[in-house]
Amino acid sequence: MIRLDNVTKLYPGAAGPAVDALSLVVPEATTTALLGPSGCGKTTTLRMINRLVEPSAGRIEVAGRDVASVDPVMLRRSIGYVIQQGGLFPHMTVAQNVATVPRLLGWDAARVAARIDEMLTLIGLDPAEYRDRYPRALSGGQRQRVGVARALAGEPPVLLMDEPFGAVDPIGRERLQNELLAILRRVRKTVVVVTHDVDEALKLADHVAILDRGRLVQHAPPEEILLRPANSLVAEFVGHDRALKALALLTVAERRRPDGPPAGDRPEIAPDASLREALSRMLETGQQELSVVGGGRIALNDLFVRGDS
Amino acid sequence: MIGAAVALVVARPGEFLEALLTHVELSAAALAIAIALAVPAGIWLSRRAGATLLAVNGANVAKTVPSLAVLALMLPILGTGFLPAMVALILLALPPILINTITAIVRVDDEVVGAARAMGMTRRQTVRRIELPLAVPVVFAGIRTAAVEVVASATLASFIGGGGLGDFITAGIALSDMPELLVGALPVALLTVATELGFATLQRGLTPRGLRAGA
Numbered sequence: 001m002i003r004l005d006n007v008t009k010l011y012p013g014a015a016g017p018a019v020d021a022l023s024l025v026v027p028e029a030t031t032t033a034l035l036g037p038s039g040c041g042k043t044t045t046l047r048m049i050n051r052l053v054e055p056s057a058g059r060i061e062v063a064g065r066d067v068a069s070v071d072p073v074m075l076r077r078s079i080g081y082v083i084q085q086g087g088l089f090p091h092m093t094v095a096q097n098v099a100t101v102p103r104l105l106g107w108d109a110a111r112v113a114a115r116i117d118e119m120l121t122l123i124g125l126d127p128a129e130y131r132d133r134y135p136r137a138l139s140g141g142q143r144q145r146v147g148v149a150r151a152l153a154g155e156p157p158v159l160l161m162d163e164p165f166g167a168v169d170p171i172g173r174e175r176l177q178n179e180l181l182a183i184l185r186r187v188r189k190t191v192v193v194v195t196h197d198v199d200e201a202l203k204l205a206d207h208v209a210i211l212d213r214g215r216l217v218q219h220a221p222p223e224e225i226l227l228r229p230a231n232s233l234v235a236e237f238v239g240h241d242r243a244l245k246a247l248a249l250l251t252v253a254e255r256r257r258p259d260g261p262p263a264g265d266r267p268e269i270a271p272d273a274s275l276r277e278a279l280s281r282m283l284e285t286g287q288q289e290l291s292v293v294g295g296g297r298i299a300l301n302d303l304f305v306r307g308d309s
Numbered sequence: 310m311i312g313a314a315v316a317l318v319v320a321r322p323g324e325f326l327e328a329l330l331t332h333v334e335l336s337a338a339a340l341a342i343a344i345a346l347a348v349p350a351g352i353w354l355s356r357r358a359g360a361t362l363l364a365v366n367g368a369n370v371a372k373t374v375p376s377l378a379v380l381a382l383m384l385p386i387l388g389t390g391f392l393p394a395m396v397a398l399i400l401l402a403l404p405p406i407l408i409n410t411i412t413a414i415v416r417v418d419d420e421v422v423g424a425a426r427a428m429g430m431t432r433r434q435t436v437r438r439i440e441l442p443l444a445v446p447v448v449f450a451g452i453r454t455a456a457v458e459v460v461a462s463a464t465l466a467s468f469i470g471g472g473g474l475g476d477f478i479t480a481g482i483a484l485s486d487m488p489e490l491l492v493g494a495l496p497v498a499l500l501t502v503a504t505e506l507g508f509a510t511l512q513r514g515l516t517p518r519g520l521r522a523g524a
Contacts, residue, residue, distance in 0.1 A: 052427060077429030087424030091442045091517035100428050134519035150428070 002026040002049060002158060002190055007058030009044050009214075018044045020214035021058070026207070031184065031191040033201035036211035037237070042194045045211070046160050049192065050079045062158055077104050080159040080189070085167045086147030088135040094120070094146050095131040101154030119149035122183060141172045148180065152187060161193040165200065177203055198238050202226070202245060210234050223249055247275040247303060255303065256296040266291040275303050313488035314495065325477075329496060332473035335391065336463045336504075339398030340456050347403050348448065351410025352436070361411055368404035376401055376462035384469050394463070394471025401462055402455035409451025413444035446516040453508035460504045464497050474500075 002025070009019040019041040026032040034042035047053040049060060051072040060067045067075055080101075088097050095116045102112045117127040123145040135143055144165060151159060164180075165173040177200060184191065195201050201208050202222040209219045210230075218230035226246040229235035239245065253271040269278050269290045278298055281290055288300040318325045354364045380397045387393035417440050425435045467475030474493040481490025513521075 050427060052423075073429050073431050075429075076427055081424070081427040083420060083424055083427070085420065087420045089421060089425070089439060090418075091519040093519070100430075104429050104434075136519060 001028045001061075001063065002192065003059075003061040004045070004049075005059045005061070007045070007048060007055050007060060009041070009048060009053060010056040017041075017056070017214050019048070019055075022211075022214070022216055024209055024216060024219060026190055026192055028190055029188040030206040031193060031204055032207045032209055033205035034192060034194045034209050034211060035198065035201040035237075036196065036217075038196060039213075040211040041214040042196075042211050043162060046162055046192055046194045049158075049160055050076045050081060052076075077101055077154060078156050078158070080151030080154070080156040082147050082151045082159070082161040082164045084163045084165075085140070086135070086143040086150075088143055088146060088150070090135050093132050093134055094125075094138070097135070097146060098149050098153050100150055101156075105154055115153055119153050120146075122152070122186070123149045124179065125149075140168055141176060144168055144176055145179070148183070152183075152189075157190060159189040159191045161191065163194055163196070166195075166197075173200070180204065199245070202249060210237065244276060244279075247279060250275045252278050252290075252292055252298055256292045256298050257302065258296055266297065268293050269298065271296075279303055310487055311491060311495075314491035317488050317492050325492060328472065328474050328476055328493070331391070331471075332460075332463050332475075332497070332500070335395055335398065335466055335471060335473055336456075336460045339395050339463075340402055340452075340459050342395075343399045343402035343406055343455060343459075344452060346399070347406035347451075348410050351407050351448075352414060354407075355411045355414035361415060365408055365411055368408045371400075372404040372408075376458070377465050377468070380462070380465050380469055380471075389470035391466075391471055393469055394466035394473075397469075398459050398463060398466070402459050405454040405458070406448070406451045409454075410444070410448050413447030413451075414440055416447065417443045442517050443520070446512060446520065449508070449512040449515055453505070453512055456508050457501055457505050460501050461497070464493070 004022055004024040007019060007022045008017050010017045022041075022045060024032070024045075034045055036042050044053055048055050049062065049067070051067055062075070062079065089100075092100075098116045098119050099112050102115050107115070116131065120127040120130055125142065125145065130138075130142075130146075135146070138146065144167075148164070151161075165176050168176060181204065191204075193201075193204055195204075202225075205222060207219060208222055208225050210217045210225065212233055218225060218234050220228075220230075223246055225234065226238055226242045226249070229238060229242070235242070251271065252269055252273050252275060255275060256271065267281055267285045267287055267290050269281055270293050273281075278290060279300075282288060282300055290298050292298055351364075354360045376397075379400050380394065383393035383397045387396060421443070422435060422439060425439045430438065463471075463473050464475035464478060466473050467479045474497050477493030478490050478497075481487065481493065
């Protein structure tokens with residue numbers, strides 16, 4: 001768990017605080033996205049958690065320990081960190097990059113070697129093929145994955161990600177996001193991810209914290225951010241198509257109703273498809289009802305979002 | 310004429326070898342001391358934004374002072390002989406090494422250094438494992454430039470009694486004795502080329518594999 005309590009960061013000479021009395025809890029084994037326009041304080045917040053930036057006031061706890069009481073170097077070895085483009089060491093092989101933290105922690109050679117292979121397998125790169133490659137011989141997406149492997153290699157309970165997929169093209173980004181979600185389902189980490197990409201935040205996070213000028217504007221699960229934005233700034237930031245975005249977060253199975261009267265040849269939709277896909281299917285076929293594969297049906301008015309907006 | 314020069318060397322092998330040895334000693338000592346001074350100074354200066362600019366500009370200006378002038382300036386201060394010649398050569402070698410060390414370290418990607426810090430490397434580990442290996446090729450390019458300049462300029466040490474192969478050249482000019490002149494000039498030329506090639510090879514060898522073309 002990560003707990004921020006009234007954390008403030010004032011840079012000398014700045015007009016206002018970069019982070020202003022921010023309190024936030026990231027529950028164990030969940031992902032929180034810090035979302036906001038540039039200059040909102042999200043990166044500063046992230047960097048205060050592993051003491052790359054020291055807070056001016058307030059208290060930060062990681063796994064119950066006040067980070068101010070821990071040696072920053074030791075603290076950072078216990079917190080995974082992923083940055084844009086991976087930030088890999090160009091003069092080291094993939095294996096040496098991944099081994100960075102385990103070696104700093106003084107693991108023996110056999111354990112480090114086993115961990116390298118384990119991590120590369122986790123991110124879907126064949127160890128035999130990629131172990132001895134240098135970063136320049138990898139694609140952007142592969143570098144980003146190795147960056148994730150390096151961050152996880154030291155078995156940190158906490159993972160910090162700073163715009164992790166910002167430099168990857170949209171298709172690659174979506175694939176990397178899916179892979180990350182799959183990895184996180186397996187390794188269970190407490191994650192804080194900084195992003196300015198609304199869709200990325202909605203997709204990756206269990207909770208989204210929206211910041212504006214150093215202040216927390218709204219902190220809620222993605223559906224709630226979309227359906228009940230705290231103010232006009234949030235509403236504008238998440239976009240005018242937020243109802244459609246909300247549909248993308250819900251699956252057909254969640255809104256399916258039991259079979260009604262048989263209706264001949266209704267178009268079909270898979271239960272794990274999103275409501276957004278269901279809507280698209282209705283628009284495409286001109287039908288207001290779809291059959292759900294495996295039983296049940298879903299109608300146009302089942303899609304209506306149940307928010308206050 | 311080259312035949313006559315070779316005959317001269319064969320006739321006085323001791324004198325030639327001594328001059329050659331002095332030349333190499335003078336150059337090597339000056340280069341070694343310049344490296345020992347300029348590399349740590351460069352690392353130190355690269356940490357200080359204001360000092361960095363000042364040092365690079367100062368070194369660039371210093372680089373424009375002709376070698377002969379630097380040697381001549383040593384005369385009133387340190388007199389004649391091996392030591393003043395060596396000091397002058399050190400002064401010549403400092404600017405290129407200093408400039409390249411500073412720029413090499415400043416140029417190391419901030420993201421990479423930031424990642425090292427975020428992984429939990431200490432300041433010292435970051436310098437030794439990340440910044441220095443990444444800076445080596447550029448630092449070495451500066452050392453290579455300095456080495457070639459020192460070997461070539463050591464010829465001028467003869468003017469302030471520093472010895473070396475320049476002695477044959479000055480004598481040859483004074484006596485209009487072309488073979489004598491060549492005994493100095495040819496080995497200096499060969500030595501300079503050999504220095505350039507040797508250091509180029511060394512530089513390639515010291516460049517981390519991940520940074521080499523085709524790795």
